Amino acid sequence: MSAADVRRMFGVNYKRGERITVDGKPGVIIGFIGQYLQVQFDGEKHSRRAHPTWRVERAS
Template sequence: MSAAYVRRTYSVPAKRGMRVTVDGQPGVITSFRGGQLNVRLDGQRHPVPAHPTWRVEYLTEDAAG
């Protein structure tokens, strides 16, 4: 599944390279697989899967500044 599929199906702004928090832990979206996000959490070497709407907060440019 692609980023476009995830955005359309779950109505989220997900895109590769976007900062997110997953269950309170910050990270970055690295890829999409099977309708899920792969997120590399800060300080970790490998990405973990995350459902696009379950405990995920999408951080926009406005939130950073």
Template sequence: MPVPLSYVKERRNMPFLKRGMRVQVDGLMGVVTAGNRSGNINVRFDGKKHSENVHPWWRTKYFDKDGILIKEYGD
């Protein structure tokens, strides 16, 4: 169930996290759409209609509005 991103930002100490920001998860590009109760994020991958539950630190890169990498997490 979606929750405000503020929940994930606080729980995971990710002050940069914003709805609509571009992310790359394990090589797949998408957009952050919401947070969820597990402390994860919902991402709608390019070409998909629905968002998926993604751990925010698993092979994830976060980009600012200009496409510049601002944070990267490995395995």
């Protein structure tokens, strides 16, 4: 799946490089893997996957 597929499938408009918060943890979207967002959380060495609609908010 591509970023466009994720946007269409889940009705979200996230883009690579965008700051978000997932379940209270801030990070940056670094890509899209399957139906998930690939997120580099602040202070973590490795990136993680996050579902695009589960407790995700745009960082303010």
